[in-house]
Every structure is written in C-alpha cells, then in structure tokens.
Amino acid sequence: MRYSAQRELIHSIIMDTISHPTADWIYDRAREKMPKISLGTVYRNLKQLEDEGMIRSLLEENMTRYDGNIQPHHHLRCNICGDLIDVDIPDTNLRKGIQKDYQFEVDEIEMVFFGTCSKH
Amino acid sequence: MRYSAQRELIHSIIMDTISHPTADWIYDRAREKMPKISLGTVYRNLKQLEDEGMIRSLLEENMTRYDGNIQPHHHLRCNICGDLIDVDIPDTNLRKGIQKDYQFEVDEIEMVFFGTCSKH
DNA sequence: GTATATGCAAACAATTTGCACGCCT
DNA sequence: AGGCGTGCAAATTGTTTGCATATAC
Numbered sequence: 001m002r003y004s005a006q007r008e009l010i011h012s013i014i015m016d017t018i019s020h021p022t023a024d025w026i027y028d029r030a031r032e033k034m035p036k037i038s039l040g041t042v043y044r045n046l047k048q049l050e051d052e053g054m055i056r057s058l059l060e061e062n063m064t065r066y067d068g069n070i071q072p073h074h075h076l077r078c079n080i081c082g083d084l085i086d087v088d089i090p091d092t093n094l095r096k097g098i099q100k101d102y103q104f105e106v107d108e109i110e111m112v113f114f115g116t117c118s119k120h
Numbered sequence: 121m122r123y124s125a126q127r128e129l130i131h132s133i134i135m136d137t138i139s140h141p142t143a144d145w146i147y148d149r150a151r152e153k154m155p156k157i158s159l160g161t162v163y164r165n166l167k168q169l170e171d172e173g174m175i176r177s178l179l180e181e182n183m184t185r186y187d188g189n190i191q192p193h194h195h196l197r198c199n200i201c202g203d204l205i206d207v208d209i210p211d212t213n214l215r216k217g218i219q220k221d222y223q224f225e226v227d228e229i230e231m232v233f234f235g236t237c238s239k240h
Numbered sequence: 241g242t243a244t245a246t247g248c249a250a251a252c253a254a255t256t257t258g259c260a261c262g263c264c265t
Numbered sequence: 266a267g268g269c270g271t272g273c274a275a276a277t278t279g280t281t282t283g284c285a286t287a288t289a290c
Contacts, residue, residue, distance in 0.1 A: 076218065104198075123288095158246070202247095
C-alpha cells in the first residue's frame with residue numbers, strides 16, 4: 001500500500017475522534033480539508049485501512065461505523081442518545097465456556113450492551 | 121394486527137428453520153407456496169412480526185437476518201461455513217459489572233462469538 | 241363499510257465499481 | 266515507466282414507500 005494524502009487524512013480523522021463515525025461523516029470532515037475528495041475514495045480507503053488492521057468496522061443498524069481503537073473491546077449503546085461507548089471487560093471465562101460446551105474454537109467476541117447511559 | 125395468509129406463511133417459514141434466514145430467502149420459500157406474494161409484503165410483515173415481538177432481527181454484514189427464537193440468547197458465527205448457531209449462556213454477572221463500573225443501565229446484551237465450529 | 245394488507249413498481253440509501261487520468265515510487 | 270490511487274458517475278444491493286385494488290372483520 002503506497003502513500004496517499006487522502007488515506008492519511010481519512011486515517012487521522014478516525015484517530016482524532018472517539019465517536020465511531022460513519023463513512024458519510026468522515027467524508028464531510030475530509031472535504032473541509034480536501035474539497036475535491038470523493039466519497040468513493042473514502043469507502044475504498046476505509047476498506048483498505050480495515051484490511052491492514054489500522055481501524056475496525058462496526059455494523060450498526062443500516063450503516064457501518066468505524067473505530068480507531070483496534071484493541072479488543074466491546075460497546076455500550078445508549079438507546080436514548082444513540083452514543084456508542086467503548087468498554088473493556090475480560091472475556092476469558094466466557095471464551096473458555098464456549099470452547100468447552102460447544103466445541104467451538106473462539107476467535108473473537110463482539111458484545112454490545114444496549115441500555116441507558118449515565119447522562120440520562 | 122389482523123389476519124393475513126401472507127403473514128401466517130412468513131411466520132411459519134421462520135419458525136420452521138433454525139438457519140436465521142434473510143428476507144430474500146424467506147421470499148423464495150414463500151413464493152413456492154404463494155407465487156404472487158411480493159417482496160414488499162415480505163419486508164412489511166417481517167417488520168410487523170418483529171414489532172409484535174414474534175420474531176427478532178439480527179444485523180449480519182449488509183443484510184438483516186431473522187430469528188424465530190425470541191428467548192434471550194446469543195450466537196456463534198463460524199468463519200468457515202458462515203453458520204450462525206444459537207447459544208444460551210448466563211450473562212447476569214456481565215450485566216451487573218457493566219451496571220456498576222459504567223453507571224449504564226443494561227437493557228439487553230448481544231454477543232457474537234466468531235470462530236470455527238465443530239464441523240471443521 | 242371501513243380500515244388494514246397486498247402486489248407492483250418506483251424511490252431510497254449505503255456502498256461498490258468501471259474508467260480515464262494523476263501521482264507515488 | 267509502471268502501477269496503485271483518485272474523481273466522477275453510473276451501477277448494485279438491501280430495503281422502503283406510494284398507490285390502486287383486494288380482503289378481513
């Protein structure tokens with residue numbers, strides 16, 4: 001993967017926020033700095049950054065959101081404000097239980113806790 | 121919600137499989153029994169059945185899958201064959217931990233375990 | 241009789257892709 | 266020079282919606 005100003009910009013936009021943005025939001029931010037950037041380029045680079053393991057993607061309702069935090073972690077999703085909050089909880093026991101009870105070799109766990117955040 | 125043959129058919133198709141089908145798959149099955157049914161009707165009824173709590177929906181990649189199992193449960197997702205398997209694990213401790221550590225009132229938990237199932 | 245459900249096709253929204261040109265290396 | 270990356274627009278895909286007709290109650 002060779003250098004491109006567009007990709008660097010897109011990556012920095014994701015790293016500079018904790019808000020798990022959508023492709024469209026990233027596109028808008030990117031256009032502020034680089035007005036001629038195209039939405040196709042944004043999508044292509046998001047996919048590429050994900051393939052390289054530099055960002056992660058989350059499936060949220062009908063859109064994909066992107067997350068610059070590549071450490072294993074989970075999410076709290078507030079039903080009132082829609083906020084998605086990173087949360088770090090140990091899942092070793094869970095993993096072992098599944099491994100044993102279902103003869104399923106766990107690779108990765110994705111948990112979302114739906115509910116009401118402390119702001120409400 | 122009043123009776124309709126289409127809705128009954130759609131519901132029975134979902135209840136008769138454990139495969140977490142997509143709208144399109146359900147549409148194909150439904151047309152075998154009722155050739156003139158439309159895809160719009162399938163979508164409308166899926167939404168309605170979900171609103172009534174008779175089925176659940178799962179966000180999988182770019183499509184929605186439907187699940188006739190409305191008991192709280194989680195999923196194993198095999199990276200090789202793509203199968204989605206129901207799994208029942210207690211999450212009470214997890215729930216309490218989140219409640220306490222993040223002042224977040226948990227309503228519902230969704231867990232997906234990615235990995236390799238016993239067939240491989 | 242009246243409101244809800246249907247079939248059909250057109251509209252949508254998120255994402256992907258083909259192509260000619262541009263810019264890293 | 267050669268190939269990856271870009272902008273642009275058109276294509277795809279999953280889902281929703283408007284409308285006239287049909288059906289449950």
